Amino acid sequence: MPASSPSGEVPARSKRADAQRNRQTLLSAAAEVFVASGVDAPIREIAARAGVGMGTIYRHFPTRADLVVAVYRHQVEACAEAGPALLAEADSASEALGRWAALFVDFLVTKHGLANALRSDSGGFDALHAYFLDRLVPVCGELLDAAAAADEIRPDVEAYELMRGIGNLCVGDDDDPRYDPRRLVGVLLDGLRRPQSS
Template sequence: MVAKPRAGRADAQRNMDALLKAALEVFATSGVDAPVRDIAARAGVGVGTLYRHFPQRADLIAAVFRREIDACADAAAELAAEQTPGDALAQWMQRYASFIATKRGLAAALHSGDPTFDTLPEYFQKRLLPALQALLHAAADAGEVRGDVDPNDLLSAVGRLGMRAGDDGTAQTQRMVALLVDGLRYGAKPPA
């Protein structure tokens, strides 16, 4: 006799997904200090369900940030499968720039000293560095970008561009990242 999976698990996962999506949207418009009842209402669940999954606000913020890191990292493989290596790199760097730009509001929370956030910098590096490294190596091997670029330098450069964006914010960052990508093409060696 085979036991049936518990129906509650699928509901719990749907609730978790809805809460994380709602939190991301609410954080983007109202900041991380927005009332949790707004997040729960947008997710279509009760406040108790939110607190069952995320007992502290910091738990919710960290979960949203991790999910966004994962989505950005996973986009690298998707782009690599669909685009030429140089285009995949360029599009991923724009995706990463958008990720950075939309997380500016979380910066204060992430640097608040709350121990919930202590593992996020390592998680960020663990997920995003290999994604960029794979794209960068593929583009260099294809002769589309130079091969002497440190992926850490690129992550840092795009992060700084996102933090220094002017009044038009994301649009300026996208233009500057496009210039950065063009600079990567200078000195590219044809494939062997």
């Protein structure tokens, strides 16, 4: 429990830390709901997942577009931070790349719905897309370089090229139960792997 001042008030720093944690919890819950149900999912579903009232969400994010943009940035940062962490903990660089690609696919579900949520603000969407590239292309490049250096994948694939390919495979999802972008992304990554010598 945060220490209180002589007047019984919680210090401002603790309040800010609590507010930041609450915001991160909301964004994580919203991201999970958006991945499962799309960006048009009811706010009450997000509130239930986060364990808060709907008023709490509206205090942090007055409009759906505010929430979608915040989730987008939250997921970009999660993907960016996951790359080095996966390289450190996975058994191989190619495994780290595969696990990162799975996170990236989940992120793309939200990204594809963002255009509709921001259709009246194309400049805002363009700025977010630039931010997405600036943060994630170097991370994907680091994963590819590590796997190529370990001779686990072919060395001639660029990060932007791979991310664009994964993105194109995810566009076709559109709630078609016969289409599974994750499976096809797996096939794409299998095509990068070096054959194992017997």
